[in-house]
Amino acid sequence: MSNDLIDAMANLEEDRAIDIVRKKIEDGETAFDIVEQCRKGVEIVGKKYSEGKYYLSDLIMSEAIFKEVMDIIEPHFPKNGTESHNGIKVIMGTIQGDIHDLGKNIVIYLLRSSGYSVYDLGVDVPPERFVEAIEETGARIVGVCVLLTFCIGYVKELVDLLEETGLREKVTVVVGGYPVDEQVRKYTGVDYVSNDGVMALDIFERIADSLKK
Ligand code: B12
Numbered sequence: 001m002s003n004d005l006i007d008a009m010a011n012l013e014e015d016r017a018i019d020i021v022r023k024k025i026e027d028g029e030t031a032f033d034i035v036e037q038c039r040k041g042v043e044i045v046g047k048k049y050s051e052g053k054y055y056l057s058d059l060i061m062s063e064a065i066f067k068e069v070m071d072i073i074e075p076h077f078p079k080n081g082t083e084s085h086n087g088i089k090v091i092m093g094t095i096q097g098d099i100h101d102l103g104k105n106i107v108i109y110l111l112r113s114s115g116y117s118v119y120d121l122g123v124d125v126p127p128e129r130f131v132e133a134i135e136e137t138g139a140r141i142v143g144v145c146v147l148l149t150f151c152i153g154y155v156k157e158l159v160d161l162l163e164e165t166g167l168r169e170k171v172t173v174v175v176g177g178y179p180v181d182e183q184v185r186k187y188t189g190v191d192y193v194s195n196d197g198v199m200a201l202d203i204f205e206r207i208a209d210s211l212k213k
Helices: 004-010 014-025 031-050 055-074 102-113 127-136 149-164 182-188 197-212
Strands: 089-094 117-120 143-145 172-176 192-194
Touching: 004 014, 004 055, 004 089, 014 031, 014 055, 031 117, 031 192, 031 197, 055 102, 089 102, 089 127, 102 117, 117 149, 127 143, 127 149, 143 149, 143 197, 149 172, 149 182, 172 182, 172 197, 182 192, 182 197, 192 197
Parallel strands: 089 117, 089 143, 143 172, 172 192
Antiparallel strands: none
């Protein structure tokens, strides 16, 4: 994977990042690859922040640049045909205490482009609100975004609440975000984890297929 875009994102070089993204699109690089390079760049921003080399204002700047480049990239995602998933409802939200939503919004964009009906609950969503939304919509897939490690406990609370309300068997829970891994899956009791947008789409695809059977 080339490094110029990762560097521009990591160094918060807005104009350079935009120029590189435009060039990569012209050169036919896929939207998925370009987003992944941008994600890697902001991952470095996060590292520099945790090392005290960047400030909160730099995190905010990285958000602004990411949003700008996404405006350029989004129309270039492949459209998978919106017919196949008609009627498949997905609830998405960022868990309680967490307001990170750039990744969630990418996944929502990809899902909607593939024909899913996505109910976006936004950010800082308490477990109870997820449950209400499942009851209101009848959705059988729930996507939860979490980036702050101290908020992972709320994902577990959500799964516990689904058990208590008798909904656990009816819904498949997918969790995504920077810190999620197999350990998080086991701890929270969710069905799938993904910290990659493309892999996320595959997971939703598999779940959707199993619901159609
Ligand atoms: C940008 C950013 C911000 C922005 C968020 C803007 C926004 N609208 O989202 C702002 C400036 C607001 C912010 C605030 C804070 N942040 Co911040 N932030 C980041 C940063 C640099 C990038 C995150 C990002 O958007 N990445 C790009 C997206 C595309 O990647 P992604 O989220 O991983 O999403 C991909 C996959 O994970 C997956 N995916 C995402 N969601 C979902 C959902 C589902 C269902 C599925 C299947 C897949 C999936 O698909 C996406 C596409 O590939 C990260 C660093 C990092 N390593 O992630 C820190 C980071 C997450 N932030 C951090 C911190 C500490 C904070 C603050 C507490 C700082 C503070 N002192 O106030 C606050 C928290 C506010 C809150 N209550 O949430 C820490 C968290 C540390 C930890 N261990 O918990 C990080 C890791 C930085 C660091 N290394 O210290 N932040």
